[in-house]
Amino acid sequence: MRVNNLTPQDLKAYGINDVQDIVYNPSYDTLYQEELNPGLEGYERGVLTNLGAVAVDTGIFTGRSPKDKYIVRDDTTRDTLWWSDKGKGKNDNKPLSQETWQHLKGLVTHQLSGKRLFIVDAFCGANADTRLSVRFITEVAWQAHFVKNMFIRPTDEELVGFKPDFIVMNGAKCTNPQWKEQGLNSENFVAFNLTERIQLIGGTWYGGEMKKGMFSVMNYLLPLKGIASMHCSANVG
Numbered sequence: 001m002r003v004n005n006l007t008p009q010d011l012k013a014y015g016i017n018d019v020q021d022i023v024y025n026p027s028y029d030t031l032y033q034e035e036l037n038p039g040l041e042g043y044e045r046g047v048l049t050n051l052g053a054v055a056v057d058t059g060i061f062t063g064r065s066p067k068d069k070y071i072v073r074d075d076t077t078r079d080t081l082w083w084s085d086k087g088k089g090k091n092d093n094k095p096l097s098q099e100t101w102q103h104l105k106g107l108v109t110h111q112l113s114g115k116r117l118f119i120v121d122a123f124c125g126a127n128a129d130t131r132l133s134v135r136f137i138t139e140v141a142w143q144a145h146f147v148k149n150m151f152i153r154p155t156d157e158e159l160v161g162f163k164p165d166f167i168v169m170n171g172a173k174c175t176n177p178q179w180k181e182q183g184l185n186s187e188n189f190v191a192f193n194l195t196e197r198i199q200l201i202g203g204t205w206y207g208g209e210m211k212k213g214m215f216s217v218m219n220y221l222l223p224l225k226g227i228a229s230m231h232c233s234a235n236v237g
Contacts, residue, residue: 006119014167014198015109016137021116025159026144034118034141043172043205046142056142061206067185068204070096072193080224096191100182104191108171108200112137118144121162122151124214130227134214135164143170146207150233151214166217168199168210175203194220 008019023030035046035054046054071077073095084094096104118138125131136147147168154162175187188203190213199213215231222229 011117011137014137014169015105016117016169017109017113019113019115019117023116023118023141023144025120025153026118026141026148028145028148031141031145031148035145037141044140044142054142054145056207058205058207061188061204064206064208064212065188065190065204066092068188068190070094070100070184070189070191072096072098072101072191072195074098074193074195076195081220094185100184101191101193103178103182104176104189104200104202105198107174107176108169108202111171111174111202112139112169115139120144120147120151121159121164122147122153124151124166124218126152130222130225132165132214132218132221133162134166134168135162136168136170136210138170138172140170140172143172143207143210147210150211166197166199166214168201168213170201170210172201172203172205192217 006022006024008022011019023034026034032054035056036048037045043057043059046056049055069092071081071093073083081093082091084091116139118141120136122134122136123131124134131152134151136144138144176184176189177187179185179187186203189200190204190209191200192198192213194217199217201209218231219229
């Protein structure tokens with residue numbers, strides 16, 4: 001099956017294998033049906049409100065979890081980030097080793113493998129010369145709905161040959177059992193590799209980790225180009 005030039009075979013490049021099906025850039029009608037599926041359980045299932053909107057429960061995470069945020073420290077980032085373990089003042093830019101990154105990536109890709117996946121290609125930023133083309137990969141319909149709302153939707157013409165600058169893999173259902181041995185804050189994680197240009201999410205169901213994650217990436221990339229970064233938005237329902 002080929003969906004807008006994206007196939008399960010293509011996802012193997014990200015380490016995601018044996019994908020059952022791809023729901024690519026689904027419509028709002030499709031997402032509405034998917035997230036209200038009575039067969040869903042737990043935080044994956046949406047609830048229809050009396051006003052006709054879909055509400056979801058994100059569990060204990062009703063906001064971002066900055067203490068669970070990590071960035072791979074490598075040749076790309078070593079001298080271009082204000083690290084939490086260097087310099088004065090407090091911040092949440094905690095370094096992550098390449099070894100631990102590979103472990104977390106394995107957890108998320110294993111979680112997403114063999115599943116029916118929702119994939120949303122979108123833009124972060126309105127200016128064509130500075131925006132990021134972002135690919136969001138999740139097994140949860142309402143998470144796809146969230147990013148469809150929060151990011152700029154490409155036209156059909158822009159989706160032809162869409163090449164992502166950044167990949168977000170949301171494995172909210174998986175956690176990291178080795179967090180103590182790895183010196184991390186908890187079993188939950190939001191990790192970035194700015195060389196591989198990938199964000200990993202595990203353990204937290206808060207949708208804002210995807211949005212703020214990409215804002216964090218833009219706040220890193222734009223100043224390197226001499227551009228002061230600010231963000232605002234206007235949603236189209």
